[in-house]
Amino acid sequence: MLDEYGFLRGSELDEPALPALYHFVYCSRAADGVDDAEVGRIVESAQRHNLARGITGVLVFGSGVFFQWIEGPAAQIQKLIASLHGDSRHYDIVSLSQSEEERERLYPNWDMEKVEAEDIRLVLQDALESAEDNNNVAALTRILKQLDAGPLNSLGRS
Numbered sequence: 001m002l003d004e005y006g007f008l009r010g011s012e013l014d015e016p017a018l019p020a021l022y023h024f025v026y027c028s029r030a031a032d033g034v035d036d037a038e039v040g041r042i043v044e045s046a047q048r049h050n051l052a053r054g055i056t057g058v059l060v061f062g063s064g065v066f067f068q069w070i071e072g073p074a075a076q077i078q079k080l081i082a083s084l085h086g087d088s089r090h091y092d093i094v095s096l097s098q099s100e101e102e103r104e105r106l107y108p109n110w111d112m113e114k115v116e117a118e119d120i121r122l123v124l125q126d127a128l129e130s131a132e133d134n135n136n137v138a139a140l141t142r143i144l145k146q147l148d149a150g151p152l153n154s155l156g157r158s
């Protein structure tokens with residue numbers, strides 16, 4: 001609101017601008033031998049690293065498939081993306097979305113939270129329907145096939 005001199009009132013000037021926030025969403029397949037215990041270790045160390053780097057997000061694991069949302073400062077997220085691509089505990093990484101926007105965090109209180117996998121199939125099916133890149137279509141198709149193959153695959157077999 002403007003005051004009688006045509007200037008912005010103090011309270012509005014004091015309002016902090018929303019931070020530029022980078023987000024990266026992907027899915028991938030767990031490597032052989034990656035079980036719930038290993039995922040527990042991934043989440044534990046991710047929480048420690050992410051807290052120090054201003055990163056928050058969620059990790060879904062089910063039927064041998066990962067789905068992760070990470071958000072934070074662009075430079076930190078880019079470094080984590082590079083680490084994720086070099087991490088042999090998963091493969092067939094499909095980037096579903098990434099961009100920088102000025103907005104609030106979706107998960108301000110979660111350094112990295114593991115969530116249950118019930119909704120993962122719907123999310124990936126949606127991604128497949130809107131995928132344009134042929135490699136992404138092929139990888140998403142393999143991932144959905146793995147999800148549909150049933151609970152034995154939660155042991156991490158491909």
Ligand SMILES: Cc1cc2nc3c(=O)[nH]c(=O)nc-3n(C[C@H](O)[C@H](O)[C@H](O)COP(=O)(O)O)c2cc1C
Nearest residue numbers: 042045046049050066068080083084087089090112
């Ligand atoms: C599915 C999955 C999710 C991961 N999520 C994170 C994460 O949120 N934060 C993190 O620091 N490391 C995460 N990691 C581990 C990183 O890939 C990497 O091992 C870690 O950042 C250490 O990397 P550095 O040795 O390059 O520093 C994840 C690994 C996997 C397989």
